[in-house]
Structure formats: C-alpha cells, structure tokens
Amino acid sequence: MNLKISALEFVQEVKNGNISAEDFVAKTLERIQSVDDKLHAFLSVNEEAVDKAQKIDKKVKSGDKVGACFGMPISIKDNMCIKDSKTTCASKMLENFVAPYDATVITKLKEQDAVFIGKVNLDEFAMGLTTEFSAFGPSKNPWNLDYVPGGSSGGSAVSVSAFECIASLGSDTGGSVRNPASFCSIVGYKPTYGLISRYGLISYSNSIEQIGPLTRTVKDAAFMLNIISGLDVNDNTTRDNKNEDYLSEIDSGIVGKKIGIIQEMVGDGIDPAVLSATKDAIVKLEGLGAICEEVSIDMVKYSVAAYYTITATEAGSNLARYDNLRYGYDFSVEGYEFNSYISKARKNFGPEVIRRMIIGGFVPSAGQAGKYFLKAMKVKSKLTKEVDEVFKKYDLLIAPTVPILPFKIGEKIDDPVSLFLIDINTVTANLTGKPAISLPFVISNGLPIGIQLLADSMQDKLLLQAAYALEQTVTLPEVPI
Amino acid sequence: MTKIGLEIHCQLTNLESKLFCSCKANYREFEINENICPICMGLPGSLPRLNQEAVKKATMIAMALNCTTPDKIAFFRKNYFYPDLPKNFQITQLNIYGDTSIGGTGSIMIGEKKIKIRRIQLEEDPGRLIYEGSSSKNLITLVDYNRAGTPLVEIVTEPDFENPKQVRTFVNIICDLLENLGVSDPGLDGAMRADANVSIEGGNKVEIKNIESFHDLEKAIHFEITRQESLHSRDFQIIQETRHWDEKRKITVSARSKEEDLDYRYFLEGDIPWIIIDSHIKDKLKSKMPESISSKKERYISKFNIPTQVATVLSSDKFYSDLFEKSHSESNAKEIANIITTDLMGLVDTREKREKSKITSTHLKDLADSIQSGKISRTSAKNALYEIVKTGKDLSQIILELDLGNVSDESELLKIIQEVISEEIQAVEHAKSNPQTINYLVGKVMQKTKGKAEPKLTLDLLKKQLG
Ligand SMILES: [Zn+2]
Numbered sequence: 025m026n027l028k029i030s031a032l033e034f035v036q037e038v039k040n041g042n043i044s045a046e047d048f049v050a051k052t053l054e055r056i057q058s059v060d061d062k063l064h065a066f067l068s069v070n071e072e073a074v075d076k077a078q079k080i081d082k083k084v085k086s087g088d089k090v091g092a093c094f095g096m097p098i099s100i101k102d103n104m105c106i107k108d109s110k111t112t113c114a115s116k117m118l119e120n121f122v123a124p125y126d127a128t129v130i131t132k133l134k135e136q137d138a139v140f141i142g143k144v145n146l147d148e149f150a151m152g153l154t155t156e157f158s159a160f161g162p163s164k165n166p167w168n169l170d171y172v173p174g175g176s177s178g179g180s181a182v183s184v185s186a187f188e189c190i191a192s193l194g195s196d197t198g199g200s201v202r203n204p205a206s207f208c209s210i211v212g213y214k215p216t217y218g219l220i221s222r223y224g225l226i227s228y229s230n231s232i233e234q235i236g237p238l239t240r241t242v243k244d245a246a247f248m249l250n251i252i253s254g255l256d257v258n259d260n261t262t263r264d265n266k267n268e269d270y271l272s273e274i275d276s277g278i279v280g281k282k283i284g285i286i287q288e289m290v291g292d293g294i295d296p297a298v299l300s301a302t303k304d305a306i307v308k309l310e311g312l313g314a315i316c317e318e319v320s321i322d323m324v325k326y327s328v329a330a331y332y333t334i335t336a337t338e339a340g341s342n343l344a345r346y347d348n349l350r351y352g353y354d355f356s357v358e359g360y361e362f363n364s365y366i367s368k369a370r371k372n373f374g375p376e377v378i379r380r381m382i383i384g385g386f387v388p389s390a391g392q393a394g395k396y397f398l399k400a401m402k403v404k405s406k407l408t409k410e411v412d413e414v415f416k417k418y419d420l421l422i423a424p425t426v427p428i429l430p431f432k433i434g435e436k437i438d439d440p441v442s443l444f445l446i447d448i449n450t451v452t453a454n455l456t457g458k459p460a461i462s463l464p465f466v467i468s469n470g471l472p473i474g475i476q477l478l479a480d481s482m483q484d485k486l487l488l489q490a491a492y493a494l495e496q497t498v499t500l501p502e503v504p505i
Numbered sequence: 506m507t508k509i510g511l512e513i514h515c516q517l518t519n520l521e522s523k524l525f526c527s528c529k530a531n532y533r534e535f536e537i538n539e540n541i542c543p544i545c546m547g548l549p550g551s552l553p554r555l556n557q558e559a560v561k562k563a564t565m566i567a568m569a570l571n572c573t574t575p576d577k578i579a580f581f582r583k584n585y586f587y588p589d590l591p592k593n594f595q596i597t598q599l600n601i602y603g604d605t606s607i608g609g610t611g612s613i614m615i616g617e618k619k620i621k622i623r624r625i626q627l628e629e630d631p632g633r634l635i636y637e638g639s640s641s642k643n644l645i646t647l648v649d650y651n652r653a654g655t656p657l658v659e660i661v662t663e664p665d666f667e668n669p670k671q672v673r674t675f676v677n678i679i680c681d682l683l684e685n686l687g688v689s690d691p692g693l694d695g696a697m698r699a700d701a702n703v704s705i706e707g708g709n710k711v712e713i714k715n716i717e718s719f720h721d722l723e724k725a726i727h728f729e730i731t732r733q734e735s736l737h738s739r740d741f742q743i744i745q746e747t748r749h750w751d752e753k754r755k756i757t758v759s760a761r762s763k764e765e766d767l768d769y770r771y772f773l774e775g776d777i778p779w780i781i782i783d784s785h786i787k788d789k790l791k792s793k794m795p796e797s798i799s800s801k802k803e804r805y806i807s808k809f810n811i812p813t814q815v816a817t818v819l820s821s822d823k824f825y826s827d828l829f830e831k832s833h834s835e836s837n838a839k840e841i842a843n844i845i846t847t848d849l850m851g852l853v854d855t856r857e858k859r860e861k862s863k864i865t866s867t868h869l870k871d872l873a874d875s876i877q878s879g880k881i882s883r884t885s886a887k888n889a890l891y892e893i894v895k896t897g898k899d900l901s902q903i904i905l906e907l908d909l910g911n912v913s914d915e916s917e918l919l920k921i922i923q924e925v926i927s928e929e930i931q932a933v934e935h936a937k938s939n940p941q942t943i944n945y946l947v948g949k950v951m952q953k954t955k956g957k958a959e960p961k962l963t964l965d966l967l968k969k970q971l972g
Contacts, residue, residue: 103550104550105549105550111549111550113549118549121549123548123549123550124543124548125543125548125550125551127550222552223550223551223552224550224551225550226549226550227550227552227776230552230775230776231773231775232775257554258552258554259552259554259776260552260553260554260555260776260777260778261775261776261777261778337770337772338772338775340584340770341582341584341593341594341770341772344584344586344592344593344594345547345549345591345592345593347586347593349588350591351549385770388770388771388772389768389770390768390770393770397772
C-alpha cells in the first residue's frame with residue numbers, strides 16, 4: 025500500500041474501491057509504529073482509528089452517504105480539544121486533562137468522516153518554533169534527525185512529511201504552521217483571522233492566532249479549508265465566507281497579478297541559500313505571468329518586538345487559569361499551607377512558558393503598559409495600516425517563510441533572543457490578520473526551504489491559486505525516512 | 506460634608522442565559538455546580554459567546570438612567586487571581602481607553618437632589634464562595650460556579666449622596682426601574698449587591714465591599730459614618746482603605762489585603778469583537794422599552810383623575826401596575842386603583858404572599874364592575890378579594906359560596922324596610938320632616954342585611970315608603 029499519496033488522491037482511491045480506509049489507517053498506524061520512535065511526532069495515538077475507518081468503509085460499500093474525508097487519517101496538534109481524549113498542550117500542567125467537548129474543527133472533520141490518528145507534539149502551549157520546548161521531548165526533522173522540525177506545530181509537520189498521516193491541523197500564532205511546514209518541506213496554511221473557528225483551540229495569543237492545515241499539496245490545503253472554515257456561533261471572531269469553495273478554480277493562474285517582494289524580509293541576516301531560493305521563486309512567478317516589484321513595509325522592523333509583547337500579555341492572561349489548583353493539582357486533599365501553594369503554583373510549566381508569563385505580567389502592568397504593551401498595540405495598528413496600503417497596489421506579497429535554514433536541535437535553545445528573530449518573516453501575517461501560505465520550494469544541501477505568499481484579508485482563494493501555480497513549477501525529492 | 510458614592514451590581518435575572526454561554530441566568534434552582542459548562546468554567550479552549558440580549562437589556566438600563574450610550578462598545582479583561590473566578594480574569598468593561606462601556610454619564614433625581622451616574626458596565630458575575638466551619642482551624646471555603654457568568658450590570662455613581670436616607674431612596678428607585686424594565690427581579694436573593702465609598706468632612710475615602718443586599722447597604726453606610734465620626738471626634742486619622750461588610754456582626758472590618766494596590770492589567774478582550782450599537786438599534790430599543798414609571802404616574806393622574814399619592818404607589822410597583830394595566834377601562838380605572846392600593850396591597854405585602862397569590866386582572870375587573878353596578882358592597886368586595894387571593898376562584902362563584910351578593914330583590918328588600926319602619930317610629934318621623942336623616946334608616950336596613958342591601962335601591966324604596 026502506498027501511503028505517499030495526497031488527500032485528494034486518497035479520497036479518489038477509496039471512492040473507487042481501490043483501497044479501503046481500514047487498510048490505509050492500519051498501515052498508517054504501522055508506519056507510526058516503525059518511524060515515530062525516531063521522529064517523536066505523536067504524543068498519543070488513537071486506538072480506535074481502525075474501527076472508525078472500518079465503519080466508514082461499510083458506508084462506502086453499502087452506498088450510504090459518506091463524508092468528504094472518506095476515513096482519511098489526520099493528526100491533530102495537541103492543543104485542540106477532542107472529546108474524551110487527552111489534550112496536553114505538551115505541558116505537564118495539562119498532562120491529565122481530558123477534554124469534555126470537541127473543538128469546532130474536530131466536529132466539522134468528524135461530520136466529514138475524518139479519522140483522527142493521534143495527537144501530535146508542539147512547543148509547550150505553542151510557545152516556540154522548534155518543538156524543543158515540549159515537556160515530552162522534541163520532535164525530529166525527518167529530513168535530518170539531528171535538526172529541529174520547526175514549530176510550534178512541529179509534530180503536525182513531521183507527521184505529514186514522514187507519511188504518518190495524510191494531513192494535520194496545526195495552529196499559527198506567529199508562524200507556528202508555516203515555520204515547521206517550511207522546515208519539513210510541506211504546505212502550511214495560515215488563513216485570514218476569523219476564517220476558521222478557534223473554539224476548542226487552547227488559547228495562547230487569542231487575538232492573532234488561527235488554526236491552519238498542514239498538507240502535502242496546495243490542493244489538499246484548499247480541501248481542508250473547505251471543510252473547516254466558516255462562521256461559528258461558538259467563536260464570535262469568525263467571519264462569514266459564504267461557504268466559499270477554495271478548490272474550484274484553483275488552477276486559474278496568476279497572469280497579470282502584481283506581487284510585492286517585502287524588502288524587510290530579504291535583508292540582513294538572511295541565509296544566502298534562502299535568498300537565492302526566493303529569487304528563483306520570483307523568476308518563476310514572473311514566468312507564470314505575474315509582475316513582481318520590490319516593496320517596503322517599514323513597520324516590519326518592529327513587528328517581532330510588538331509580537332512578543334502582545335503574545336506575552338495575552339498568554340499571561342490566557343494561561344492564568346493553570347494555577348495548580350484547577351489543573352496540574354498535586355496537593356493532598358487534606359489541604360496544605362497557603363505559602364507552599366504559592367511556591368508551587370506554576371511549577372508545572374516549562375521554562376519558555378514561565379519566561380513569557382513573567383514578561384506577560386510585566387509589559388501590560390501599571391507604569392509599564394505605556395512603554396511596552398500600548399506601544400506594541402500601536403505598532404500592530406500602524407503595521408496593519410501599512411500592509412493595507414500595500415494591498416491597494418499589490419494582489420500578493422512574497423518573502424521566504426523563514427530567513428534561515430533549519431538548524432540543529434539544541435543549537436539555539438539557550439539563546440531565546442536569536443530564536444525570537446527567526447519569526448521576523450511570519451509574524452506580520454498574524455499581527456495584521458492576513459492569510460499566508462508556506463510552500464515547499466527547494467532542498468538545499470538536504471535541508472528544506474519554504475517560500476511564503478501573503479494576500480489581503482478574505483483573499484484566501486486568490487492566495488491558494490497563486491500558491492498552486494507556483495507549486496506546479498517545483499519538483500522536490502522524497503523525504504529520506 | 507459627608508460624601509457617599511455607590512457601585513451597584515444588579516444581575517439581569519430575567520434573561521434566559523448567562524452572559525457568555527447557554528447555561529441558565531437563573532441559577533438559583535440548581536444543585537451546587539450543576540448549572541455549568543466548558544465556557545463558564547473557563548475550560549481550556551472555550552471561548553465567550555456574547556449574549557446579545559444582555560447587551561440590549563443593559564443598553565435599556567443605560568437609557569432609562571439618562572446615560573450617554575456610545576455607538577461602539579468593547580469588553581476588557583480584568584486580570585486577578587481569585588477562587589471564584591474560573592479563568593482568573595473577569596470579562597468586564599471600562600472607560601480608560603475611550604468611552605467603550607455600555608453607558609456613560611447620566612443622572613437621576615431623588616426628590617430635589619440630582620445623583621450623577623459616572624458609568625454603566627456589563628460584566629460577568631463570578632462564582633459564589635461558601636464558607637464552612639467555625640474556628641480558623643476547620644474553616645474551609647467551597648466554590649459554587651452556578652452563578653459564574655451570570656450577566657451583571659454595574660451602575661457607578663458619583664459621590665453625590667449626603668446621607669444613608671438618600672441612598673435608600675436611590676436604590677428603591679433603581680429597583681423599581683429595573684423591575685419596570687422587566688430586566689431583573691431585584692427581590693431575588695443576591696440579585697442586587699453594592700460597594701459603597703464613604704468619606705466625612707476632613708477624612709479620607711473608605712471603600713466598603715461585598716454588601717450582599719440593599720437592606721444591609723443603608724446599615725453599612727450608617728455604621729461607617731458613625732465609625733468615621735467617632736474617630737474624627739477623638740482626633741484619630743481616618744485612613745484611606747478598603748473595608749468589608751461583616752453580614753453577621755453588622756459592622757465593617759478592615760480588609761487584610763490592600764486591594765487598591767492590585768494591578769488588574771486591563772486589556773481588550775480579543776475574543777469578543779467590538780459591538781456596534783448605532784442609532785438605528787437604539788431607536789428600536791427605545792421603541793420597545795416599557796413606559797417609564799414617571800410617565801405612567803402622569804398618565805394615571807391626568808387620564809383617570811387618580812389622586813397623586815395613589816398614582817405614585819401604583820406606578821412604581823410593576824406587579825401592581827401590570828395588574829392595573831390589564832384590568833382597567835376608562836370607567837373603572839379609579840375603582841381598580843382603589844382596590845389595589847387600599848385592599849390588595851395589604852393582603853400581599855410580602856414577596857412570598859405575592860408569589861402565592863392567585864389574583865388575575867380578570868378578578869380585579871369583575872370586582873370593580875360588580876361594585877360599580879351595585880352587585881356587591883365595598884365591604885363584601887373586600888371579603889371576596891381575600892378569597893380570590895387565597896383560592897383564585899371566579900368572583901361569581903365566591904359571591905354564591907359566601908353569600909356576598911347584594912339584596913337587590915325589591916320585594917325582599919321592601920319586607921326588611923317595612924320591618925325597620927315599624928321598629929323605628931321616631932326616626933321615621935324625623936326623616937319625614939328632615940330628609941337628611943334618612944341615612945339613619947338606610948343604616949338600619951344595612952344592619953339587618955349585614956351590609957348587603959343594594960344602597961341605591963334601598964334609598965329609593967325608603968323614600969317611596971316615607972311618601
Ligand atoms: Zn455555562
């Protein structure tokens with residue numbers, strides 16, 4: 025059985041009766057068994073996956089109505105709630121948290137007969153871009169096991185890249201879908217803010233983060249978006265996309281489209297291989313009929329500082345409930361002395377979460393807010409204004425997803441500031457709410473490089489069309505695992 | 506001069522659901538921790554889902570209190586740790602970054618005194634703490650989250666009150682107003698709570714928190730003024746502090762922690778987008794708002810000629826004014842107003858009695874009509890009303906069962922009149938020469954019929970008999 029097929033191919037094969045969902049899911053579980061010891065993408069595997077696939081096969085055989093996923097095995101980042109299963113956020117704090125309800129995206133996928141193959145690794149509470157901050161150990165890059173897979177949706181990217189599932193859902197707060205997609209050579213999609221319901225996604229920085237699919241192809245990303253996007257009464261920030269079909273007309277091409285090359289994202293500190301890949305991509309886009317021009321977005325310079333200030337503030341509030349009383353409780357039921365509680369209150373958090381919660385307690389506090397939090401909010405609104413202006417002239421923007429190549433596990437973990445700067449190319453889409461995609465573009469000395477495209481709000485369809493056009497010009501080697 | 510300011514918290518008890526989820530706003534009927542869900546428990550991944558009805562009702566309150574209402578409102582997070590707060594932050598409103606609260610400045614009059622309102626905000630109620638155990642050794646605190654997320658409107662006044670009596674008048678007006686708007690039942694336990702700040706001439710401001718009922722509010726303020734005056738008279742300094750109202754001992758006690766030092770790190774609640782309340786929406790709400798108490802009062806006086814005192818009482822209480830509105834017609838309005846204010850109010854003077862009462866507007870209408878047509882006397886009507894409240898039976902049935910109907914049969918009445926004439930020879934002579942004394946004879950007939958003789962018919966027949 026060939027596990028190395030796209031979501032759309034899978035659907036076709038099951039529909040035609042060439043393969044059964046049960047076999048495919050069983051083989052996928054075997055694959056996880058054989059490779060995940062090395063990769064550590066999964067935090068838990070769904071024991072009932074095969075049974076579920078079997079039931080869907082029965083529906084296919086009997087001619088009953090079958091959901092669009094046809095028993096497709098999908099992995100889910102472990103910060104999204106699936107009823108009656110553990111949702112840990114890769115944190116000791118939620119090690120034993122069993123969600124009593126389904127996230128909206130989970131409900132939608134269940135309705136379309138997806139099979140959840142397991143929950144995948146992330147940086148604790150999605151804070152990080154390497155998965156090294158997972159309380160349960162890092163995931164490894166399938167292209168080279170000594171390297172980080174990116175993050176925070178590292179487990180999602182690894183599982184898709186290494187054929188441990190067909191597609192995955194991650195979450196993107198500052199690049200957390202696109203960054204690992206780039207490092208693992210797959211497609212990562214961050215939709216317009218509000219396009220996908222966040223209900224059931226455990227909040228880290230709720231005003232800017234979105235759930236997004238990680239897939240092998242652009243079409244697969246569009247397919248997933250068709251299922252999980254749209255208005256949701258449980259998330260007041262969702263927007264009505266009028267049941268847009270992102271797959272239809274995906275091959276419309278980009279003739280005559282104007283694309284801006286963001287200067288601030290190809291400047292100082294960029295790896296020469298990444299720069300040259302970006303230039304190649306621009307040449308290819310021009311070859312497809314697009315018009316590419318350099319464009320400057322001044323506020324990008326301050327975007328990372330603003331990003332960390334805002335995310336820390338929101339995290340400090342969103343994670344306040346994990347206080348070792350309601351979650352991570354480890355005291356005797358007989359009670360305890362109050363001061364001993366205080367000293368233990370946050371001890372179930374790892375170092376990165378603690379770091380950000382401390383910052384999050386400081387930057388919006390009385391006397392500091394004006395210098396930090398409010399200033400960051402000002403940057404956010406100025407940046408949004410600038411980007412909105414740019415989109416009056418351009419249909420799309422282009423930049424590498426990450427300015428550097430994947431690096432070794434442990435290489436940067438002790439240098440949080442240099443880690444922060446890696447986010448420079450991805451946070452703009454989050455701070456402005458714009459959609460962005462990372463497309464696998466080239467393998468340079470065995471390490472993947474992804475190209476990022478951005479579009480204006482609610483122009484997700486156009487963005488996918490452009491990514492699809494560029495994807496057709498790319499051939500990539502197979503992952504060496 | 507003594508200055509008192511209030512922060513009044515009133516639950517929107519009449520709403521179907523909580524502020525951010527579909528759990529019941531009326532949590533009182535539930536077993537402990539039964540009226541909860543992932544949202545109001547703040548479980549990981551849950552998001553607030555704003556109850557639009559609550560926004561409408563709170564806007565109505567703001568309009569009724571003559572407050573400005575901005576076209577766009579926002580919610581903020583107030584971050585602090587407390588066991589009754591599932592998320593360790595409260596979703597509330599404030600005005601530090603522009604006027605984003607549901608109501609801005611306004612005012613209401615209490616007599617000649619104007620009380621200014623600083624702000625009205627919509628927020629979620631925390632859970633309820635239950636203390637058990639008596640000594641400090643076995644003292645435990647339990648949390649019931651049934652209340653968590655109940656829609657709460659906070660009314661913040663300027664420190665315009667000068668004495669506890671003004672405060673009482675104000676809260677009575679607020680209660681009547683909320684009830685009249687149909688947004689809240691202020692009589693429910695814990696539905697109305699308050700914080701107060703009190704300062705006397707030459708002293709610092711003292712906040713009193715956690716006053717769980719309006720009944721205690723006046724007491725707490727009175728206690729605090731006395732305490733401060735006694736300190737002042739002995740030249741002790743009144744320190745600026747937060748004090749708690751001790752419900753059991755009826756005193757204020759200094760709060761151990763310095764709550765005024767807490768930094769709430771307010772910031773915008775990103776999970777709830779800005780809410781537009783434009784003039785179109787406001788006009789629609791205004792048109793749906795029930796008639797105000799003062800307008801009702803004016804109408805009762807001018808249209809039905811009801812005395813001012815009666816109109817004031819009738820209009821300020823929703824229970825009675827609703828009954829009045831449903832039962833009255835042009836001709837019987839005054840009679841009904843009379844029955845309600847002189848008889849009914851005495852019969853159902855507590856919340857419990859009201860809830861048990863079986864009276865309907867039909868009863869009132871029947872009663873008034875029967876009095877006006879002479880079918881029953883006022884005395885009998887009072888007896889019938891007592892039965893109605895108790896049993897809810899039809900008036901006609903009660904008249905039959907208790908034999909309350911007037912004697913209006915001519916021959917029957919004539920027999921009794923002749924009896925009286927034969928017994929009261931002297932009075933009859935008097936009446937013949939001085940028609941004004943005829944009332945004495947009417948009274949005698951009433952005595953014999955236990956007040957049931959139809960008065961007008963009796964008089965007519967008597968006059969005829971006397972020639
Ligand atoms: Zn609830």
